Each structure stands twice: as C-alpha cells, then as structure tokens.
Amino acid sequence: MTSELLVFLVxxxxxxxxxxxxxxSRNAIYSALFLxxxxxxxxxxxxxxxAPFIAMSQITVYAGAIMVLFLFVIMLLGAxxxxxxxxxxxxxxxxxxxxxxxxxxxxxxxxxxxxxxxVIAAPDAATNSMESLRxxxxxxxxxxxxxxxxxxxxxxxxxxGAIVLAKxxxxxxxx
Amino acid sequence: MxxxxxxxxxxxILFAIGxxxxxxxxxxxxxxxxxxxxxxxxxxxxxxFGRSWxxxxxxxxxxxxxxxxxxxxxxxxxxxxxxxxxxxxxxxKKNINIDEMNTxxx
Numbered sequence: 166m167t168s169e170l171l172v173f174l175v176x177x178x179x180x181x182x183x184x185x186x187x188x189x190s191r192n193a194i195y196s197a198l199f200l201x202x203x204x205x206x207x208x209x210x211x212x213x214x215x216a217p218f219i220a221m222s223q224i225t226v227y228a229g230a231i232m233v234l235f236l237f238v239i240m241l242l243g244a245x246x247x248x249x250x251x252x253x254x255x256x257x258x259x260x261x262x263x264x265x266x267x268x269x270x271x272x273x274x275x276x277x278x279x280x281x282x283x284v285i286a287a288p289d290a291a292t293n294s295m296e297s298l299r300x301x302x303x304x305x306x307x308x309x310x311x312x313x314x315x316x317x318x319x320x321x322x323x324x325x326g327a328i329v330l331a332k333x334x335x336x337x338x339x340x
Numbered sequence: 341m342x343x344x345x346x347x348x349x350x351x352x353i354l355f356a357i358g359x360x361x362x363x364x365x366x367x368x369x370x371x372x373x374x375x376x377x378x379x380x381x382x383x384x385x386x387x388x389f390g391r392s393w394x395x396x397x398x399x400x401x402x403x404x405x406x407x408x409x410x411x412x413x414x415x416x417x418x419x420x421x422x423x424x425x426x427x428x429x430x431x432x433k434k435n436i437n438i439d440e441m442n443t444x445x446x
Contacts, residue, residue: 173342177350184357184377193369200373203354207380210347214391216405223383226412231376231419238423239369242430260363264356271352275345282343283392301402309406316413323417330424 169287172213180206192246193239197232204228215288218298347388354381368426368438372419379415383408 180203187199204227211220239245291297305313354377361374390404430436 167341169342173346177346180350181353181357184354187370187373187377188357188361188365193367196370196373200377203377204380207384210350210384211387214347214387215394216387216391216408219383219387219405219408222409222412226416227376227380231416234419234423235369235373238427242369242427242436244367244369244430244436257364260360263363264360267359268353268356271356272349275348275352279345279348281396282345283396285342285344285347285388285391286395297400300400301405304402305406305409309410312410316410319417320413323420327420327424330421330428 169213176206176209176213180210194236194245197235197239200235201228201232204232213287214285215292217293218301344388344392348385351381351385351388354378354384366437366439368436368441371438372422372426376415376419379411383411386411 183199183203183206187196187203190196190199204223208220208223208228211217211223358374358376358378358381361377362371365371365374386404386408390401393404394401426436429441433440
C-alpha cells in the first residue's frame with residue numbers, strides 16, 4: 166500500500182465520520198463543529214489534488230466565515246437542542262433506504278462505467294508555486310471575467326436581501 | 341495508486357450523507373449544513389475531474405478550480421440570506437421546526 170493511498174483512506178474516513186457525526190449529533194453546535202472538521206478535511210483533499218488556492222479559500226470562507234455565521238445563529242436562537250415529535254413516522258426509514266440506494270447505485274455505476282480512469286499523481290512543486298497561482302488568476306480575470314462580475318452582483322443582492330430581512334420589523338412599525 | 345474514481349466515490353458518499361441529512365433532520369439549521377455538505381461534495385468532484393484533465397493533457401487547467409470558487413461565493417450568499425430568513429421566521433413563530441413551516445403567510 167503506497168503512502169498516498171494511506172493518506173487518502175485515512176482522510177476519507179475522517180471526512181465520512183465527521184459528516185455522519187454532523188448528521189447524528191443531538192446538539193446543533195456539535196453538528197457545526199463536525200462540519201468544520203469535514204470542511205478542513207476536504208481542504209486537505211484539495212491540497213492533494215494540486216489546488217492550494219481553493220484549499221485556502223475553503224478554510225477561510227467555509228470553515229471560517231460561513232460556519233461562524235452558523236454558530237452565531239444557533240446561539241442567537243438557542244436552537245442547540247430541538248426535540249420535536251416527528252410528524253411523519255414512516256419518513257425516517259424511507260429516507261435511510263433512499264440514501265443507501267443512492268450511495269450503492271452511484272458507487273456501482275462509478276466503479277463499472279466510469280472511463281477513462283485517470284491515475285491522480287501527487288502535485289509537484291510547480292503546481293504549488295506562485296507562478297501557478299498567477300496563471301489561475303489570469304484565467305479567472307480573462308476567460309471568466311463576466312461570471313466574476315456577476316458574482317459581485319449576486320453578493321450585493323444577498324447583502325441587501327439580508328439587511329432588508331433584518332430591518333423589516335422597524336419599517337413596518339413606522340408606516 | 342489513487343485514481344480519480346476514488347475521489348468521485350468519496351464525493352458521492354458525502355453527497356448521499358448530505359441528502360440523508362436533508363430528509364431526516366427537523367432542525368432547519370442542520371438541513372442548511374447538509375446542503376453545504378452536498379455543495380462541498382460537488383466541489384470535490386469538480387477539483388478531482390479538473391486535476392484528472394490536467395494530468396491527461398499534461399498542461400495547467402484551472403476551469404474546475406474556478407468553478408469551485410464561484411460555488412463558494414454562491415454558497416456564502418445563500419447562507420447569508422437563508423440564515424436571515426430563519427432568524428426572521430423565528431422572530432414571528434418563536435419556533436423553527438420545519439414541520440410547522442407549512443404556511444406561506446409569515
């Protein structure tokens with residue numbers, strides 16, 4: 166067994182275990198922390214796939230900003246423990262059945278039908294260099310300039326939307 | 341030797357776990373987290389396929405990574421608006437159980 170395969174197996178075990186931990190934690194704060202662990206693991210996967218910039222943005226944006234927002238809202242609402250009675254008792258076993266079916270059929274199809282099966286080599290020194298990052302930025306600001314600008318409009322719309330939702334009550338009482 | 345299929349299988353498993361979370365949990369915050377997990381699984385597949393293409397062609401290829409960059413931006417926007425909505429629903433209903441969110445009026 167090569168060391169690459171060992172690293173991959175250990176990391177994927179951590180990723181799947183933290184995802185399951187997120188799913189089955191009673192406390193929503195533990196779920197959020199498990200999800201942070203999962204995001205960091207996926208960031209390490211990005212490093213092994215030769216995408217250092219994406220790995221670092223994953224850690225800063227996902228594990229940092231988004232999860233802090235989640236924790237903030239969980240603590241604000243006091244929604245750590247929600248023990249609500251399940252309205253649909255048949256839903257849970259059906260959901261497990263469907264999820265297991267989805268996993269098995271997708272893994273089966275990938276193993277039998279996916280071709281060609283490229284071998285992923287470990288990234289070399291050139292991939293993790295500043296030159297490679299510069300080239301990626303050139304692609305982003307040249308070929309993908311329009312989507313990049315549309316993203317800024319999307320972020321602006323999200324910001325305005327969040328502010329409008331938060332301010333709604335005060336505007337209603339004034340009118 | 342790791343092939344690209346290993347990464348895609350891991351991505352499929354993470355996606356299925358996220359879908360299971362959306363189906364079985366009653367807390368909308370956890371459902372949101374499961375959606376983030378599914379987005380992440382898709383991102384992992386994007387980067388893995390991009391790397392696979394890069395190795396097959398032998399030249400630098402960044403389209404997969406740039407797509408992941410856009411997905412991260414969209415996820416950030418989505419979380420900001422979604423959490424604002426959840427807070428607003430909590431303010432009016434004093435409860436965020438999704439089984440009780442069955443009316444369109446606030």
